[in-house]
Amino acid sequence: MIKRFGQVSQGKSRVLVSVLLLVVTAFLLLTAILLVRIKLLQNTQNLGGALARSYALEEELFLDNMKKNVMLASQYIDEFQSDETDLEEVQRWLQGYFSKLINILGEGTVDPYAVVDGQIIAANPWDGDEDYRYQDTLWYQQALEAGGEAVCSDAYTDIINGKRVVTISQALAEEGDVFAMDVFIQEAKSRSSVLELPKEYSYYLCDQDGLLVYALVDRDLDAQTLQTHADYLIERIHDGSLYAFDSTFKDLSGVSRGAYYYQMSNGWTVIITIPIQSMLMGDPNMAIYFMAVVAVVLFLVMAYMVIRDAYQIRKIKRADDTAHMLGDSFYAIFRVNFQEGTYEAIKVSDDTRDTFPAHGDYSLVMQTMYRLVKSNTYHTFEVCFSLDNIRQRAKEGVRDYGGDYQRLFGDTYRWVNIRTLYDPKRAPDEVILCFRDVDAEKRQELQHTILLQEALEAAKKGTKAKNEFFSRMSHDMRTPLNAILGCCDLAQKSRTPQDTGKVWDYLGKIQFAGKQLLSLINDILELSRLEAGKNALDESVFDLKELLSSIAEIFRENAQSEEKHFEVSIDFQETTVMGDGKKIGQILNNLLSNAVKYSRPGDSIRLEARQFAFQQHSKYQIVVEDTGIGMSQEFLAQLFEPYARETAFSAQHTVGTGLGMPIVKSLVQQMSGEITVESELGKGSRFTVTIPLKTISAQEMPQSEPAPKQTETFDWTGRTVLLAEDNELNREIVTELLEQLGATVLPAENGEEAVRVFCESSPYCVDLILMDMQMPVMDGCQSAEAIRKLERPDAAAVPIIAVTANAFSEDIARTTKAGMNAHVAKPLDIQVLTQTVQKLMGCAYPNTEEFGRRGGGDHGGSQ
Amino acid sequence: MDASKKARLEEAGINVEEALNRFMNNEAMMMKFLLRFPQDKNLPALRAALEAGDTEAGYTAAHTLKGVTGNLSMTRLYAAATAVSDSLRRQDLAAAKAAMPELEQMYARIMKALSEET
Numbered sequence: 001m002i003k004r005f006g007q008v009s010q011g012k013s014r015v016l017v018s019v020l021l022l023v024v025t026a027f028l029l030l031t032a033i034l035l036v037r038i039k040l041l042q043n044t045q046n047l048g049g050a051l052a053r054s055y056a057l058e059e060e061l062f063l064d065n066m067k068k069n070v071m072l073a074s075q076y077i078d079e080f081q082s083d084e085t086d087l088e089e090v091q092r093w094l095q096g097y098f099s100k101l102i103n104i105l106g107e108g109t110v111d112p113y114a115v116v117d118g119q120i121i122a123a124n125p126w127d128g129d130e131d132y133r134y135q136d137t138l139w140y141q142q143a144l145e146a147g148g149e150a151v152c153s154d155a156y157t158d159i160i161n162g163k164r165v166v167t168i169s170q171a172l173a174e175e176g177d178v179f180a181m182d183v184f185i186q187e188a189k190s191r192s193s194v195l196e197l198p199k200e201y202s203y204y205l206c207d208q209d210g211l212l213v214y215a216l217v218d219r220d221l222d223a224q225t226l227q228t229h230a231d232y233l234i235e236r237i238h239d240g241s242l243y244a245f246d247s248t249f250k251d252l253s254g255v256s257r258g259a260y261y262y263q264m265s266n267g268w269t270v271i272i273t274i275p276i277q278s279m280l281m282g283d284p285n286m287a288i289y290f291m292a293v294v295a296v297v298l299f300l301v302m303a304y305m306v307i308r309d310a311y312q313i314r315k316i317k318r319a320d321d322t323a324h325m326l327g328d329s330f331y332a333i334f335r336v337n338f339q340e341g342t343y344e345a346i347k348v349s350d351d352t353r354d355t356f357p358a359h360g361d362y363s364l365v366m367q368t369m370y371r372l373v374k375s376n377t378y379h380t381f382e383v384c385f386s387l388d389n390i391r392q393r394a395k396e397g398v399r400d401y402g403g404d405y406q407r408l409f410g411d412t413y414r415w416v417n418i419r420t421l422y423d424p425k426r427a428p429d430e431v432i433l434c435f436r437d438v439d440a441e442k443r444q445e446l447q448h449t450i451l452l453q454e455a456l457e458a459a460k461k462g463t464k465a466k467n468e469f470f471s472r473m474s475h476d477m478r479t480p481l482n483a484i485l486g487c488c489d490l491a492q493k494s495r496t497p498q499d500t501g502k503v504w505d506y507l508g509k510i511q512f513a514g515k516q517l518l519s520l521i522n523d524i525l526e527l528s529r530l531e532a533g534k535n536a537l538d539e540s541v542f543d544l545k546e547l548l549s550s551i552a553e554i555f556r557e558n559a560q561s562e563e564k565h566f567e568v569s570i571d572f573q574e575t576t577v578m579g580d581g582k583k584i585g586q587i588l589n590n591l592l593s594n595a596v597k598y599s600r601p602g603d604s605i606r607l608e609a610r611q612f613a614f615q616q617h618s619k620y621q622i623v624v625e626d627t628g629i630g631m632s633q634e635f636l637a638q639l640f641e642p643y644a645r646e647t648a649f650s651a652q653h654t655v656g657t658g659l660g661m662p663i664v665k666s667l668v669q670q671m672s673g674e675i676t677v678e679s680e681l682g683k684g685s686r687f688t689v690t691i692p693l694k695t696i697s698a699q700e701m702p703q704s705e706p707a708p709k710q711t712e713t714f715d716w717t718g719r720t721v722l723l724a725e726d727n728e729l730n731r732e733i734v735t736e737l738l739e740q741l742g743a744t745v746l747p748a749e750n751g752e753e754a755v756r757v758f759c760e761s762s763p764y765c766v767d768l769i770l771m772d773m774q775m776p777v778m779d780g781c782q783s784a785e786a787i788r789k790l791e792r793p794d795a796a797a798v799p800i801i802a803v804t805a806n807a808f809s810e811d812i813a814r815t816t817k818a819g820m821n822a823h824v825a826k827p828l829d830i831q832v833l834t835q836t837v838q839k840l841m842g843c844a845y846p847n848t849e850e851f852g853r854r855g856g857g858d859h860g861g862s863q
Numbered sequence: 864m865d866a867s868k869k870a871r872l873e874e875a876g877i878n879v880e881e882a883l884n885r886f887m888n889n890e891a892m893m894m895k896f897l898l899r900f901p902q903d904k905n906l907p908a909l910r911a912a913l914e915a916g917d918t919e920a921g922y923t924a925a926h927t928l929k930g931v932t933g934n935l936s937m938t939r940l941y942a943a944a945t946a947v948s949d950s951l952r953r954q955d956l957a958a959a960k961a962a963m964p965e966l967e968q969m970y971a972r973i974m975k976a977l978s979e980e981t
Contacts, residue, residue, distance in 0.1 A: 352927050727927045729903050733886075733934050740887060774926055805930055805948075827933030827941075829885065 014313055018306040025302060029295060037280060038246065041258070044279040045245040048260025048272050055194060056262040056270040059205065062165070063266070066110070066183050067150040070168045073097055073181070074150075077114060078173040090114070091121045098123030111182040117138065118176065134178075143169035143178040152266065155207040159184070166215050185213055200275050202251075208267030210234045225252070233271055237261055248276055290442060334433040336362055336420075339391045348433070349395035349670045351409065362387055365433075374406040376411055381405060385420070390431055394422050404442055407435075415442035465641070482514035487513070523659040530666040537580045537670060541696050544584070544620065545609075547574040551585055552607050555592040564596065565604035572611045574618065577693040583667050584691070589623040591687050598685070599628030618695045627684040636679055640665040664689075714838040717742035720765055724783060725772040725803070734770070737830055750775040751783025758787055764794050768837060771806040771820065773811065780804075781818035788819040800841050803828060864890050868980070872897075875976030876939035876969055885936065894980070896935060901977060903931055906970060909947070913960055921959060922951035940969040 074458050076097070080090050098112050113122035115134050134140050142151045142538045150170040158165045169180035185205075194203050194216055203216040212223075212230045221229075229252060236242045236259070237251065257273040264270065327333055333346040341362045348356045355368050366382065373381050383389065384403075395399055402419030414437060421432040487506040552568045559566040588607075595605045608623040631639065639661050668675045673691035721743050725731040735745040744760065748754035751771075755778070758766060769787070773780040784800050802815040802823040815823050822836050869879050877897070886893040906930040912921035925948035932941040943966035952956035 091890050568918065727903075727905070727931055729896065729899055730927075730934055732899070736884075736896075737887065737890060740889070741893075772930075774923065776923075805926060805933070826930050827885070827936070 015310045018309050022303060025299065029299065040280050041276075042245045043443070044258060044274060045260060048274055049262070051197075052260045052262035052270045052272050055203070055272070056264045056268075058193065059268065060266070063152055063168075063183070066168050066181065067152065069101065069110075070150045070170050070179060070181050073112060074170045074172055074179045074642065077116070077179055081116070081172070081174050081177070087116060087119060087121060090116055091123075094121060094123045105799075106187065109184055109187045111184075112180070113182075114172070114177065114179040116172070116174070116177050116805075126596070139167040139169040139180050140178050143171045143180065144176075144438075147171060154209070155185070155213050157210065158184075163187070164211075197272070197279075200278055202257075202270040202271075202273045204230050204233065204269075205275075206230055206234060206269045206271070210269075210402055213268065215497075219253075221252070224631070230271075233261075233273075234269065237269070237271070249273075271437075309361065330434040330436045332435040334365065336365075336387075336433050338362075338387050338394060338428050339429040341387055360531065365756030372408045374408070377405045385433070390420060393420070394424070394428075394431065397424065397546055399423065401732045404438060414439040448818055450717065473520070473524070477517060480517040480520075484510050484517075485511040527659045527663055527666075530663060530670075538582065539578055539580055541576060541578050542581040542855060544573050544577045544579075544581075544693070545570050545572050547581055547585055547605070548588060548609055548622070549587050551592065555596055555605075558596050559605055562596065562602040564599055565602075567604065567606045569607070570609045572609070574611065574695040574697070576696045576737075577618070577620070578696055579691075580671065583671065587664050587667050587689060588622060588624075590664045591622075591689070594660060594687075595624050595626040595628065595685070598630075599626045603627045603684070619690055619692050622689045622691075623686065624689075625684070625686040628638050630681045630683050630685055631679040632681050636677065639677060661851050714834045715742075715840065716834075718765045719743045720746060720756055720761070720762070722748065722766045722769040724747045724748040724751060724770065724774040724775065724780065727772075734828055737828075741830070751780060753777075754783045755786045755790075755800075758798075759790065759792075763792050766794070766798055769798060769800040770833075771800055771802050773802055773815070781814050781820075784815070784818040784820045799837070801833070801836060865975035871979065875972045876937055877926060877973065877976075878936040878938045881938075885934070898977060898981060900931070900937075900972060903928070905931065906966075910963075911943050913956070913963065916956060918954050918956055918959075921956075922948060925951055925959070931940055937969075937973055940966065940973055943969050 004179070023642040038125050071092075076093065077090060079094065080086070083675065094112060094114065098110075099110070101110055111122075111124060113120060115121075120132055120134060121453050139151075139153050145151075148171055150168055153167040153169070155164050157163070157165050163186055165178050165182050165183050165184050167182050169178055171178050197216070198202060199218055202218065203214075204212065205214040210231060212227050215226050215230065217226070233242075233249075241247060242259045244259075248258055251257050251273065256276040258272045258276055258279065260270055261269055290352060327347060330347065331349045332352070335346060337343070342359065343365055344359050345356050352368055356364065366385070369381060370378060370384075384401075385610045399422050400419060401422075402417060404417050406413040407416040417436045417438045419432075419436075420432050421434065422430075445785075487510045491506040491510075492505050494500075494506070548570055552566075556566045556568070592605070592607065599605060604627050606623075606625045608625070610621050612619040612621065641662065665675055668689055668691065671691050671693075673689060675690075677685060677687045679685035716738060719742075721738055723731060723734055723738070723745050725734065725747075726749055731747055731749075735747060738745050745840055746766065748757045748759050754769065756773065758769070767782075771780040771784055775783075778786070780802055784802075787798070788795060788802065799822075800820040802812075802820045803826055804811055804815070804823055805826040812823055822840050824836050825834050864879070864883075872879050882893050882897075883890065886896070905924045909921055909924035909928060912918075912924055925944055929941060929944040929948050932944055943962065946962040947959045947966055950956075950962060
């Protein structure tokens with residue numbers, strides 16, 4: 001409907017991008033770590049492989065050297081044998097050779113010996129040489145088979161010292177002669193470069209059968225354990241599971257290690273294992289820790305920025321939504337740059353959509369306004385919202401300025417509010433110009449103003465009328481007072497006995513003036529009471545026809561004495577009604593006295609009353625008509641307004657305050673009735689009063705009403721009275737009084753107890769309940785209501801009499817509403833109570849026989 | 864009832880005729896209840912309530928006191944209690960307090976007269 005030129009970026013996608021960025025960064029970091037790890041592992045594999053290979057070569061070289069030693073020794077021995085062989089000489093040489101070898105290689109590394117002419121010759125002769133069957137040994141057979149080449153046996157455990165050993169042997173030139181040398185690899189290794197490996201590296205050398213020849217580990221382990229571990233490694237090498245660069249295994253103490261190996265040409269295997277930890281991290285290094293910390297910090301900073309960004313975007317979005325919602329109450333919004341004289345349309349109304357480009361010259365706005373603003377206000381509008389004025393206001397620091405005017409929408413004018421809003425901090429050169437439809441508010445406001453003016457007018461008029469009334473009333477009061485004082489004066493001066501007649505005359509005048517004054521004051525009091533709304537209705541059952549007739553009779557005499565015709569016609573189907581008879585009498589009195597007052601001799605006055613039956617509430621109509629002087633239309637208009645009597649009217653010799661009709665109207669309204677008047681000057685007046693009254697049929701009538709002569713007294717003997725009264729003393733007084741009269745009293749301290757006592761009594765046992773009104777726990781009304789609601793045959797019928805110290809009519813109304821039958825005043829008067837009960841029993845129990853069935857009471861008790 | 868006793872009670876603000884009438888001319892019964900009056904707790908309750916500014920409790924006490932004094936035809940005390948009760952019904956604490964000295968005075972007189980009858 002309304003087009004908006006600006007759109008704010010979508011916050012949500014920005015948040016998404018930020019989060020994505022964060023994830024990508026985390027991924028890159030992890031990938032980098034992984035790549036480095038792979039590279040490190042690959043490097044380690046290369047290094048480990050190279051190490052294993054180099055050690056393998058070293059091993060081969062060592063064995064090769066040993067072979068060369070054997071070959072050299074064999075040639076020496078061959079030289080001894082060229083002529084006659086001296087075995088002892090051979091042995092001496094062998095010992096010399098042995099000691100020289102040991103000097104180079106170390107103690108216990110080698111042990112040379114030879115078979116010459118079928119005899120074993122050793123550098124270190126050992127027991128049992130004589131029985132030793134060298135022909136069966138592997139080294140001997142291998143040497144003979146090799147035919148002059150030095151051969152190396154597989155590793156085996158030496159029987160004598162239990163060490164791992166290999167034997168290198170070579171056949172000598174003489175048939176059947178062999179030179180051999182045992183090499184103890186373990187001892188040889190004690191000088192090897194293997195020992196230079198880092199401490200956490202492990203080194204294993206296994207022969208072609210996988211048996212451990214030599215091991216270097218960082219802990220003390222027995223041979224069996226080491227062999228088991230070596231077996232495990234060999235097995236994994238064979239199945240290829242240690243081949244990959246990143247393959248690892250757990251060593252005996254649970255550390256992850258990588259294994260690197262090389263197979264030597266004689267089938268032996270060199271294995272080096274390195275802990276993964278040490279290859280990845282190397283030594284604990286400050287630089288690495290520093291890098292890690294920097295990476296983590298960078299990542300956290302980035303995460304913080306992303307979160308903050310998301311939070312800010314949300315805040316901006318809320319502010320944006322708020323601005324939109326606020327903006328929705330305006331049908332058009334412009335930003336006006338008053339320095340450059342341009343505008344930017346944020347929002348435009350439908351009917352000016354085509355007129356306004358998104359940006360433009362401010363004069364365009366004013367041109368459009370010329371077309372729309374009601375012509376009589378355009379000039380002011382033009383001046384107030386000219387660029388000069390806007391600039392001026394900005395300079396003065398006016399932040400909010402505007403007002404209401406009528407603007408054309410289609411073909412109707414509506415009230416519109418225009419404002420210029422200025423904030424020097426946010427936009428020092430711009431104001432926001434906005435328009436809001438305030439038609440409904442404005443109209444309401446205008447209406448309120450009119451109402452207020454009217455009320456003010458009425459109040460002024462009322463005050464004026466009241467003031468006039470009081471000044472006139474003072475005058476009216478002064479007249480009879482003057483008459484009284486004057487007559488008193490005259491009476492005092494009449495001293496002679498002949499003046500007695502005069503004195504009587506004066507007294508009569510004084511009485512008349514006094515009465516006049518009294519009625520004046522009564523009227524004023526009555527009216528003020530009515531105005532204060534204090535005069536509550538006092539309803540009772542009475543005969544309406546009788547009431548109207550008796551009042552009419554009073555005026556009949558009056559009228560006839562003034563030679564006026566007086567007619568009465570009353571036509572009721574039911575004459576007994578419930579209502580405030582006193583007030584109805586007051587109404588009729590006023591109407592009839594006016595009729596008599598404002599008619600001339602020969603005129604006629606007519607009272608007519610009839611009934612319109614309408615269900616239970618009948619309407620009674622009373623018409624008072626005269627052919628008297630009547631009233632002017634102007635006077636009629638003010639007839640029911642207090643304090644507004646026409647002075648012209650009072651000039652006629654009439655008596656009264658002018659308050660009569662207002663009082664009548666108030667009374668009629670109070671009884672939910674209505675009063676109308678027709679009158680014509682010189683022709684007479686006709687007042688019609690219609691009042692709804694409840695009719696009472698003959699059965700409903702309290703029979704004792706018309707029979708005060710009947711002195712039937714209620715007999716308390718044998719009666720049971722439930723007495724609810726919270727004050728102990730009061731309760732005892734009433735109890736004792738009633739007991740004196742022969743009644744039984746069931747006392748109750750509060751309303752709740754009263755209900756309980758009643759519940760506990762057997763049905764129809766309690767004849768009467770006396771209920772105090774104000775009690776703790778449960779007051780009289782609540783208690784009565786509760787008793788009436790009980791599920792027992794006498795709950796609805798048992799008479800309940802309220803005992804109240806407040807004879808306020810609203811309190812009495814409450815007792816009736818609570819289902820109580822009557823009320824008596826405090827302090828309790830037994831005679832009054834007895835009368836009330838008498839009346840009540842007559843009504844509530846029409847059949848006195850039934851009521852008296854149990855108590856044996858005597859109803860005819862006339863004394 | 865002897866005239867001097869009647870005069871003393873009348874002097875203290877008790878309408879003896881009316882009271883006798885209520886108690887069905889049973890002087891003993893009337894005296895019995897009159898002498899019970901000093902035990903009535905409503906005045907202390909009223910004083911306490913006014914002290915505490917509790918108009919509701921004050922109204923209950925004053926109203927009950929009014930009932931009791933009415934029953935005993937203590938006409939002047941009844942009038943004073945009515946004044947206090949009516950003020951409190953209107954929630955007018957100040958007016959109630961203003962009416963208290965009168966009530967206290969009437970009460971004291973009755974207490975004195977009753978103490979002489981025991």
